[in-house]
Amino acid sequence: MRLLLDESLPSRLRRSLPAHSVKTVVEMGWGGVKNGKLLALACQQFDAFLTADKNLEYQQNRAKLPIAVVVLVSHSNELQHLLPLLPRLEETLAGLQPCGLARVGGS
Template sequence: MRILIDECLPTRCRTWFPGHTVETVEFRGWKGVLNGALLARAVEAGFEVLLTADRQMVRQHDFSNLPLAVVVTPGNRLSILNSLRGTIVAAVECATPGDTIEVLGPRIADETLDGSETAS
């Protein structure tokens, strides 16, 4: 499976998926690319799953006709993500094209709606 990790997530999440091809948005040189263009590039590059914390992406785009699944984490704090690692990995591994899967977990008060953290 080819997995793309969005720039809003810690790059160390890429190590969670042994046996899969995992790249980050930053590694691909796509940092700062807007969601619609990012999705188009991910599809064109043959990614099967996009892992992101950007909940707005899910509200703004219809994934049902894309050959790509999107898995949304409940934020981007590594401490929270680590506690949900098994759930996130399972969601990614069971995702099929067109799926949108939101992993449930605690919402952190100092996170913005797109999943990025605010400076505190």
């Protein structure tokens, strides 16, 4: 799966997702781009957008964009706190549909 990591996530997280083609927002040259435009750009090249932005689902009309969004919910955005979410993230990605939204972790 082609994944785009938001700026809210550590770029080192990509090393823990070897079964996927992972790029970062900064690597794509999209640093600082607002969420609506960012999702529009991302849907042209990626299957899913991974973020820690818990408000994203309320700010965007995802039905208009053919990209799935996965929100990683953790105590913090530090890699050590995100790594325990990876088994559930992999399960979620396996069943993810375009325009879908999934939350992984948290309550």
